[in-house]
Amino acid sequence: xxxxxxxxxxxxxxxxxxxxxxxxxxxxxxxxxxxxxxxxxxxxxxxxxxxxxxxxxxxxxxxxxxxxxxxxxxxxxxxxxxxxxxxxxxxxxxxxxxxxxxxxxxxxxxxxxxxxxxxxxxxxxxxxxxxxxxxxxxxxxxxxxxxxxxxxxxxxxxxxxxxxxxxxxxxxxxxxxxxxxxxxxxxxxxxxxxxxxxxxxxxxxxxxxxxxxxxxxxxxxxxxxxxxxxxxxxxxxxxxxxxxxxxxxxxxxxxxxxxxxxxxxxxxxxxxxxxxxxxxxxxxxxxxxxxxxxxxxxxxxxxxxxxxxxxxxxxxxxxxxxxxxxxxxxxxx
Amino acid sequence: xxxxxxxxxxxxxxxxxxxxxxxxxxxxxxxxxxxxxxxxxxxxxxxxxxxxxxxxxxxxxxxxxxxxxxxxxxxxxxxxxxxxxxxxxxxxxxxxxxxxxxxxxxxxxxxxxxxxxxxxxxxxxxxxxxxxxxxxxxxxxxxxxxxxxxxxxxxxxxxxxxxxxxxxxxxxxxxxxxxxxxxxxxxxxxxxxxxxxxxxxxxxxxxxxxxxxxxxxxxxxxxxxxxxxxxxxxxxxxxxxxxxxxxxxxxxxxxxxxxxxxxxxxxxxxxxxxxxxxxxxxxxxxxxxxxxxxxxxxxxxxxxxxxxxxxxxxxxxxxxxxxxxxxxxxxxx
Numbered sequence: 326x327x328x329x330x331x332x333x334x335x336x337x338x339x340x341x342x343x344x345x346x347x348x349x350x351x352x353x354x355x356x357x358x359x360x361x362x363x364x365x366x367x368x369x370x371x372x373x374x375x376x377x378x379x380x381x382x383x384x385x386x387x388x389x390x391x392x393x394x395x396x397x398x399x400x401x402x403x404x405x406x407x408x409x410x411x412x413x414x415x416x417x418x419x420x421x422x423x424x425x426x427x428x429x430x431x432x433x434x435x436x437x438x439x440x441x442x443x444x445x446x447x448x449x450x451x452x453x454x455x456x457x458x459x460x461x462x463x464x465x466x467x468x469x470x471x472x473x474x475x476x477x478x479x480x481x482x483x484x485x486x487x488x489x490x491x492x493x494x495x496x497x498x499x500x501x502x503x504x505x506x507x508x509x510x511x512x513x514x515x516x517x518x519x520x521x522x523x524x525x526x527x528x529x530x531x532x533x534x535x536x537x538x539x540x541x542x543x544x545x546x547x548x549x550x551x552x553x554x555x556x557x558x559x560x561x562x563x564x565x566x567x568x569x570x571x572x573x574x575x576x577x578x579x580x581x582x583x584x585x586x587x588x589x590x591x592x593x594x595x596x597x598x599x600x601x602x603x604x605x606x607x608x609x610x611x612x613x614x615x616x617x618x619x620x621x622x623x624x625x626x627x628x629x630x631x632x633x634x635x636x637x638x639x640x641x642x643x644x645x646x647x648x649x650x651x652x653x654x655x656x657x658x
Numbered sequence: 659x660x661x662x663x664x665x666x667x668x669x670x671x672x673x674x675x676x677x678x679x680x681x682x683x684x685x686x687x688x689x690x691x692x693x694x695x696x697x698x699x700x701x702x703x704x705x706x707x708x709x710x711x712x713x714x715x716x717x718x719x720x721x722x723x724x725x726x727x728x729x730x731x732x733x734x735x736x737x738x739x740x741x742x743x744x745x746x747x748x749x750x751x752x753x754x755x756x757x758x759x760x761x762x763x764x765x766x767x768x769x770x771x772x773x774x775x776x777x778x779x780x781x782x783x784x785x786x787x788x789x790x791x792x793x794x795x796x797x798x799x800x801x802x803x804x805x806x807x808x809x810x811x812x813x814x815x816x817x818x819x820x821x822x823x824x825x826x827x828x829x830x831x832x833x834x835x836x837x838x839x840x841x842x843x844x845x846x847x848x849x850x851x852x853x854x855x856x857x858x859x860x861x862x863x864x865x866x867x868x869x870x871x872x873x874x875x876x877x878x879x880x881x882x883x884x885x886x887x888x889x890x891x892x893x894x895x896x897x898x899x900x901x902x903x904x905x906x907x908x909x910x911x912x913x914x915x916x917x918x919x920x921x922x923x924x925x926x927x928x929x930x931x932x933x934x935x936x937x938x939x940x941x942x943x944x945x946x947x948x949x950x951x952x953x954x955x956x957x958x959x960x961x962x963x964x965x966x967x968x969x970x971x972x973x974x975x976x977x978x979x980x981x982x983x984x985x986x987x988x989x990x991x
Contacts, residue, residue: 504890
């Protein structure tokens with residue numbers, strides 16, 4: 326285990342879920358923006374709380390662990406840690422019992438640089454950052470799949486649904502496929518160099534609302550189009566075929582419904598593609614929009630189009646030009 | 659162009675469409691069974707018919723080109739050939755005009771070794787074999803995508819729908835993805851060595867019937883499971899990850915509906931997987947069932963299970979143990 330009371334620093338990347346055609350299954354991490362966190366552990370005594378959360382930022386997020394996404398994720402991790410510690414059968418996968426601590430406490434400082442509600446995995450970054458940090462402090466006893474499982478408790482708190490399409494790329498880095506959620510199966514997908522332009526128009530779209538407007542049934546013929554594109558996107562990423570990636574970035578099921586919540590969506594998408602973007606769409610449940618490009622020059626030209634459109638509409642916004650983050654959550658001691 | 663009046667021999671492989679989770683988009687060719695064909699060309703004079711079909715087998719399929727799938731495919735090819743020949747603008751993509759013939763006629767002998775209605779692309783083999791043969795005779799002036807387009811006219815005649823999930827692997831070989839049908843886009847997917855066991859229970863399932871029982875709407879949550887599996891299957895094939903291929907061979911949308919048309923389907927699938935098959939399901943619209951295995955030994959053990967089950971039911975059947983065909987339709991002069 327990491328020495329007690331010593332702080333580690335954590336960098337948890339923003340993530341883009343769905344990747345247009347891969348609703349609930351695909352996602353990727355980006356190098357900017359990211360959350361900064363600090364964590365340390367100590368033995369827990371008597372009935373004191375197992376988690377203390379300190380917000381460094383000004384978002385006034387709840388510090389009660391059960392109401393905070395990082396807290397919810399950590400509570401799941403602590404529960405399983407203590408179960409394992411108190412169960413001799415699983416001792417082989419842990420530090421020897423002499424070294425281990427049967428009741429543990431974490432202190433977490435969170436500096437959210439990813440604005441909550443922006444649609445680029447702000448809650449996932451907190452949840453994933455917290456469990457990756459905790460695992461580091463505990464001597465990396467849990468697998469990445471375990472960590473995703475814990476962190477999904479944060480997503481459930483944030484959106485009402487246990488989904489992993491932000492958590493998985495945040496923890497694994499790169500592009501990830503959640504082939505199945507129960508049982509959990511995450512597959513890392515190789516990808517060629519891609520530049521990512523993100524615009525966050527400063528409007529609020531609640532994940533739960535964006536989910537509730539979706540139709541529960543879809544036409545079989547639309548589903549077939551969608552899975553053709555998903556198969557094309559996976560093949561394009563694995564073959565480093567940029568044109569195929571671009572052609573596959575089409576969503577005939579979710580985007581037509583959700584895009585009505587985002588001002589200027591169709592015009593913005595068209596302008597970005599005319600500026601050379603391979604394609605893109607709503608990031609997660611929005612309101613952020615992302616575009617993928619082959620070169621930095623195109624990604625910057627795309628950013629210019631985004632700014633121009635939202636400036637023209639008088640809509641405050643924030644943009645990022647970045648690349649796919651291959652590392653996932655990173656720890657600096 | 660190939661010398662006129664000289665026969666060429668054609669070998670057109672059977673194909674397995676859908677590949678369980680990839681309804682209407684995935685398919686692969688197998689080395690056994692296959693159709694044998696012979697073809698030759700000659701200039702067409704006056705109003706004589708452009709296609710003569712001679713059946714070598716005993717299936718009594720129609721010889722009227724408009725009612726024969728190979729004929730329907732060839733009619734589309736001839737129409738486009740003659741349009742191109744009579745249009746100077748496209749002369750660059752053809753033989754020089756001196757050498758070319760403005761009205762053409764084909765004679766086709768068909769020996770169907772793939773039983774019609776068996777669900778392993780019997781009609782696709784005839785259509786694809788005919789157009790690949792014709793293209794060879796014409797000096798390979800058409801692309802594979804063109805040939806798929808022509809051959810789909812045969813599928814339309816056979817099933818009422820222009821679908822390419824048998825035609826594409828028959829022409830390209832290997833595993834193919836039809837990302838989009840309008841416009842047509844076919845992507846060859848690499849695959850590891852896979853053994854294929856096929857059983858054809860001798861019952862009749864008409865493609866049009868198998869299509870008509872499908873529901874036009876599917877639950878979004880089922881569609882999400884399905885596209886997770888499709889993405890997993892494509893990734894598994896491209897990573898040569900046999901276990902991932904196996905886990906991804908699940909169909910929550912089509913198989914539960916169609917499998918009721920196939921006696922003993924669930925028991926057979928279970929027995930095959932217990933014998934070591936990675937997975938499998940209905941081939942195309944059935945009634946054939948296919949299973950993929952990692953080794954020949956397992957594929958043979960799977961065949962034994964299939965035989966045992968259908969022997970026990972007193973249901974006549976035919977089995978094949980084969981491999982994925984990487985060549986597609988082959989020509990021997």
